[in-house]
Amino acid sequence: MALGFLFGGGVGTEVHGVELHKAYPVMRDLYEEIAEWTGLTVGQILEEDLPEAPEERQSVGTIRETALALGVHDVLVGHGLRPSVLGGLSLGAMTASALAGAVSRQDLFAMLSHSRYAPEPPAGSPEQGLALAFVAADADLALYRGEGRPGVHASGDFGPTADGAMSIIMLSGERAALDELAAEVTPGTMVPLPDRTIAVHSPLRRPYRDFMAPYVDGMTFASPSLPLLSCLERGRLATADDVRDLFHRNATDPVSLVDVYAGMKEEGVRLGLVMGGSIPDGILRFPFPVVHVDRPEHIEQVLTTVYELGIDLPPAGAPR
Structure with missing residues (x-):
């Protein structure tokens, strides 16, 4: 009777998580850490307007989404809720990798920060x-x-x-x-x-993938210590090389949320907690109940749902 933590992908234009940031010191501490790792201010990470240049906008946007997802995770852990299974879509898969102990948080944010230096398409390229x-x-x-x-x-x-x-x-x-x-x-x-100007998960992102490849090759990866599901094909990411391969391929390869939640179902997940605001609430069908968490009132909803479903929570000690 597993509890699954599910992380969405993409870079949204709406601000989420301000109320959680105000309510929970653990989240404020995390944002201060991320500011040190990335050189951004807490305001830039949390709620200020994103940059205009596409690659820089994408970089700061991914940092914002990942910060919120990790912050929600830390708040839930503070209430005794730890995942039995982790999975995510695109950026969410990389976030989940950090929580599975396959890459450090600092290294993940440093990589997202480095991506701002990816070259823009040459002048005259198709929009x-x-x-x-x-x-x-x-x-x-x-x-x-x-x-x-x-x-x-x-x-x-x-x-x-x-x-x-x-x-x-x-x-x-x-x-x-x-x-x-x-x-x-x-x-x-x-x-x-109309506001998305980068053709993610397509061959058009090959220049970005090639730019990031040396950086990803220099990162330290480890085998996940919790079940970690891929969004690029059905199944677990079992080794450090599996996770590194995901980081390389994510920019150019198509992703599937279906593979993630179907894999969670196979792993015995009975309740999925959707971290942050990147997967809209109420639009998609999941094979198990889900609770979307990006506001303080959602925490009580999670606790109530876990109790009502009789979810067995894993012991303390999940990697940070």
């Missing part, structure tokens, strides 16, 4: 973008994935919606190609994201 497709069960999935269409890449599988009527997939690629596809499918079923 990049992201889109979400809401695909009905009887729809032509190949069409929505842009299969055979230059400039469009299926980059993420978020699984079925809460009502089971549709599945949500993420598309990355050239902005013009995404807009062209959106004009061809059923109106309203494909939504370009």
